[in-house]
Amino acid sequence: MIQFDNVNKRYPGGYEALSGVSFHLKAGEMAFLTGHSGAGKSSLLKLIACIERASRGNVLIDGQNLRRLKNRHIPALRRKIGVVFQNHNLLYDRTVYDNVALPLIIAGYHQSEVGRRVRAALDKVGLLGKERVMPITLSGGEQQRVGIARAVVNRPPLLLADEPTGNLDPELSREIMGLFEQFNQVGVSVLIATHDHDLISRLDHRLLTLKQGKLERDGWTSEMQERKRAFNNESD
Amino acid sequence: MSPYTSWFWRFMKRSSNKNADMEKRPRSAKPRGRVNAYFTHHLWVLVSSLGVLWRTPMATLMTASVIGIALALPAGLHVLLQNVQQLSTGWEGTAQMSLFLKPGVSEKRIQTLAKKLRGWEGVAEVRYISREQALAEFRELSGFGGALDSLDENPLPAVLVLRPTTEAAEPAQMALLLGKVQKLQSVDLAQLDMEWVRRLSSIIELGKRGVMLLAGLLGMAILLMVGNTIRLTILSRSQEIIVTKLIGATNAFIRRPFLYTGLWYGLMGAILAWILVASLLGLLSAPVSRLSFLYNSQFSLGGLDLETVLVLLGSGLILGLLGSWLAVGKHLQAIEPT
Incomplete structure (x- = not known):
């Protein structure tokens, strides 16, 4: 689903955000992406959604090489990717229903189909009763769930999340992660950028670790747990 | 579990099976009634x-x-x-045409001519101003009465004032009518009082x-x-x-x-x-x-x-x-x- 081949990203001014990054996330796989801030997590996600383009190397999404993707075909690519943002990026001048319906309206779905899918997505994230509410009146966790409903309503094959639990307490964060796992179980590929080690160490998924723009480790969250345990034993 | 949830999962599963060939998704899988x-x-x-x-x-x-x-x-x-x-x-409808007659044309011939003109198509009214009337009018309006007195005889010609019908008041038709009157024997000079309308x-x-x-x-x-x-x-x-x-x-x-x-x-x-x-x-x-x-x-x-x-x-x-x-x-x- 996502394939990086020796990808470099250099910004004007010479700052190298990513260097020599290679990995392959298969269809239906779920992975976490961690690293300190500035390690290149956001840059990597931006390359996937074609917000930025790689300076060197190839990025393939769903078999499509983004280097050869024309600007006018970017919208079609983005419709295949559901994105969940840390700051939700909801539109605050319209209702929850209208926010979630937006991807469907952009894709040109029929009105009756839109209603059915929006309600199904809102039901899934537990917000069915809040269709007519303005998002500003919702709590942070609820707003994040509206964002998730919007990301999955168009049933994209790939779901990206950038620090989806950044502003939430542990209880809500676990709930949100549970939602992502459920989506993964029905075959959606999921990539979540996060620095919440405590949270992901309890889950067993693939873990990509970035350090200063390089892919430092490509392993499993369980390994991180083991390392932690080993570290604790040593210090005892 | 509400009906929506079960529908949603069935729906997500259906879509995930097609992930591999997203590009080649058949047309029928596109949203219904897209044009609509x-x-x-x-x-x-x-x-x-x-x-x-x-x-x-x-x-x-x-x-x-x-x-x-x-x-x-x-x-x-x-x-x-x-x-x-x-x-x-x-105003063009009130446009006039002045026919200055040759000196020496008799009163009787002028009356016949006026009658003839009244019968023409496009002519609404013909008014006759005799030499004496013209002199009196001129004397009254111009203020040159004294100068006229020093002349031996009345220098002013008799005039027939011709008013066209509204339909004939078009510039083109008026020009046509003007040409026709100019050919009349007793007419010395025919003049269209329309310049200002044109301006x-x-x-x-x-x-x-x-x-x-x-x-x-x-x-x-x-x-x-x-x-x-x-x-x-x-x-x-x-x-x-x-x-x-x-x-x-x-x-x-x-x-x-x-x-x-x-x-x-x-x-x-x-x-x-x-x-x-x-x-x-x-x-x-x-x-x-x-x-x-x-x-x-x-x-x-x-x-x-x-x-x-x-x-x-x-x-x-x-x-x-x-x-x-x-x-x-x-x-x-x-x-x-x-």
Whole structure:
């Protein structure tokens, strides 16, 4: 689903955000992406959604090489990717229903189909009763769930999340992660950028670790747990 | 588990099976009634962009008023010119032709000639001014009575004043009639008293050209005005534009509400201009009627005709759309997610 081949990203001014990054996330796989801030997590996600383009190397999404993707075909690519943002990026001048319906309206779905899918997505994230509410009146966790409903309503094959639990307490964060796992179980590929080690160490998924723009480790969250345990034993 | 949830999972599973061949998804899997949905969406954007304007009535009214005034100025002048033209066509009906007769033509022959002319097509009235009458009139009006007294005989010729019917008052027909009378034996000189009407009509032509130029200039002003208003709207909604671009909206999708907003501004401005010109004419019509009554004229101020109204509304729409198109083309490209 996502394939990086020796990808470099250099910004004007010479700052190298990513260097020599290679990995392959298969269809239906779920992975976490961690690293300190500035390690290149956001840059990597931006390359996937074609917000930025790689300076060197190839990025393939769903078999499509983004280097050869024309600007006018970017919208079609983005419709295949559901994105969940840390700051939700909801539109605050319209209702929850209208926010979630937006991807469907952009894709040109029929009105009756839109209603059915929006309600199904809102039901899934537990917000069915809040269709007519303005998002500003919702709590942070609820707003994040509206964002998730919007990301999955168009049933994209790939779901990206950038620090989806950044502003939430542990209880809500676990709930949100549970939602992502459920989506993964029905075959959606999921990539979540996060620095919440405590949270992901309890889950067993693939873990990509970035350090200063390089892919430092490509392993499993369980390994991180083991390392932690080993570290604790040593210090005892 | 609510019915929606079970439906949702079945639906997600169905879609995930097709992940591998997303590109080659069969056409039948596309959303139903796409064309229909496309027009529904256009209609929805049309109505919702009006709704957005409606929510800020003062700002909308101010923008529309500026457009309205800019459109009302040339439209109002156009209607006034139309009226002047109509009035002068009325005057052409009173245009006269003076037939100066050769000296020595007898009274009897003049009367026969007058009778003959009255029978002609296109001639409404023939009035005979004898040499004596002409002298008396001249003496009275010119103030050269003393000079005339020093002359041995009356130097003035007899005149037949010919008034054409309304249908024959066209310049071309008048010229034809003039040629015909000039060939008459007793006529020394035939003269058309229409020069001033011609001058007036060329002044009206000049005025029309001026109105066109003014309309062009004000049209450009409207373009810039709408463009600037749309530019500010785009800037104030840049966050929304970025989010919709991230979700996969095409440029056409993002452009649409702004174009319809410009369209509404133009239409509202044109309707305001219509109201302005109509009420202006309404205010003028009573005094004009009174004035024309004092001049024994049937003239009354004509209002906006259908053609003018259609041109007014059409140019409002086009200017609004074009203005927003220019702004959208220039500023939307600059807003990209980072």
